[in-house]
Amino acid sequence: MWKKWMLLFAALCGGLAGYSLYHAAMRDFPEGMLRLENSLPVSGGFCFSVLGALIFLLAAGLCADWAGTKLQSAARYCSGMPMGELAAAAAGLLGGLLLSLLIYPSMAWLGKAGQLLQVPLTAGLGYLGLRIGLEKRAELGALWATGRFGGTAEPEGPVPEEHKILDTSVIIDGRIADICKTGFIEGTIVIPEFVLEELQHIADSSDLLKRNRGRRGLDILNKIQKELDVKVLIYEGDFEEISEVDSKLVKLAKVLHGKVVTNDFNLNKVCELQGVSVLNINDLANAVKPVVLPGEEIIVQVIKDGKEHGQGVAYLDDGTMIVVEGGREFIGSTMEVLVTSVLQTSAGRMIFAKPKLLEKAQ
Numbered sequence: 001m002w003k004k005w006m007l008l009f010a011a012l013c014g015g016l017a018g019y020s021l022y023h024a025a026m027r028d029f030p031e032g033m034l035r036l037e038n039s040l041p042v043s044g045g046f047c048f049s050v051l052g053a054l055i056f057l058l059a060a061g062l063c064a065d066w067a068g069t070k071l072q073s074a075a076r077y078c079s080g081m082p083m084g085e086l087a088a089a090a091a092g093l094l095g096g097l098l099l100s101l102l103i104y105p106s107m108a109w110l111g112k113a114g115q116l117l118q119v120p121l122t123a124g125l126g127y128l129g130l131r132i133g134l135e136k137r138a139e140l141g142a143l144w145a146t147g148r149f150g151g152t153a154e155p156e157g158p159v160p161e162e163h164k165i166l167d168t169s170v171i172i173d174g175r176i177a178d179i180c181k182t183g184f185i186e187g188t189i190v191i192p193e194f195v196l197e198e199l200q201h202i203a204d205s206s207d208l209l210k211r212n213r214g215r216r217g218l219d220i221l222n223k224i225q226k227e228l229d230v231k232v233l234i235y236e237g238d239f240e241e242i243s244e245v246d247s248k249l250v251k252l253a254k255v256l257h258g259k260v261v262t263n264d265f266n267l268n269k270v271c272e273l274q275g276v277s278v279l280n281i282n283d284l285a286n287a288v289k290p291v292v293l294p295g296e297e298i299i300v301q302v303i304k305d306g307k308e309h310g311q312g313v314a315y316l317d318d319g320t321m322i323v324v325e326g327g328r329e330f331i332g333s334t335m336e337v338l339v340t341s342v343l344q345t346s347a348g349r350m351i352f353a354k355p356k357l358l359e360k361a362q
Helices: 002-028 030-039 044-080 083-110 112-135 137-146 168-173 175-182 193-203 208-227 245-256 265-274 281-287 356-361
Strands: 163-166 188-192 231-235 259-262 278-280 297-301 312-315 321-324 334-345 348-355
Touching: 002 030, 002 044, 030 044, 083 112, 163 245, 168 175, 168 193, 168 208, 168 259, 175 208, 175 281, 188 193, 188 245, 193 208, 193 231, 193 245, 245 259, 245 265, 259 265, 265 278, 278 281, 297 312, 297 321, 334 356
Parallel strands: 163 188, 163 259, 188 231, 259 278, 321 348
Antiparallel strands: 297 334, 312 321, 334 348
């Protein structure tokens, strides 16, 4: 439909241009145009209008697809920009165009050269104003909010809720649903559409493990959206100039002034380097693990052999490994152990203990 309207507009512009050219030629070359008028079976104005419309139609037909693609790309790019940036860019562009209008009268003394310079001057000042508006968007935002430059925008009403942007790994992990259920996550949960597309791609994978992970992620999102009392926003914008999903998440966090929720170590580091706030649920899990000190007594179930001779291995509810000295003979039984030492490593925490029965015997 847009192509038809574009061709119609081009035909109207071509007809108007041809008619204007006819009258300009009649004014400057009256004798030649009168001879041409007498040789034509119809009005010269009509012939010039038809010829102009045909030329513009041909040109529009050749570049319609290319121009349409560029316009759609520009529209998608602008829709992905925050409203503050769009407003600042529009204000800067308008200022540049108004400045060019003020300069026009002073160029009259240049004659024809001044007329030729009007178009590049308008384009140059418009672009300059656009760039200045984008560079000064923070100051312009403060001006609109407080009425003065350099001021800090202090909202009179309640503070806007912070956005928590979920990445693919944290959705597949599933613990984010339990965290949201407890109420520790405040604000709006943002699920970008490009993350949904990646999840769908994983769920459609030919690999069974990937397919199950993708479907689990979709089930978790369905649970968050329908069963939990949290605000969920599906962000439909995209950043087509960026190919990596992690980079898109960082860009989106900057646009929304939100925080990325992840359990991906590499994305965590990228966010820190880019100055984006990040919530790592692995850090949260480590922070809420119960503190066990040497000398404490705990009840565990020994489930398998340890690496060293006579050792048994047990686990706490949070997955922390407990190495029980002399616990091999108690495999499969629940017993009380005495903590002897706690070792914290980059991979997690290990607890060393010995059976309480042996302690009493000694």
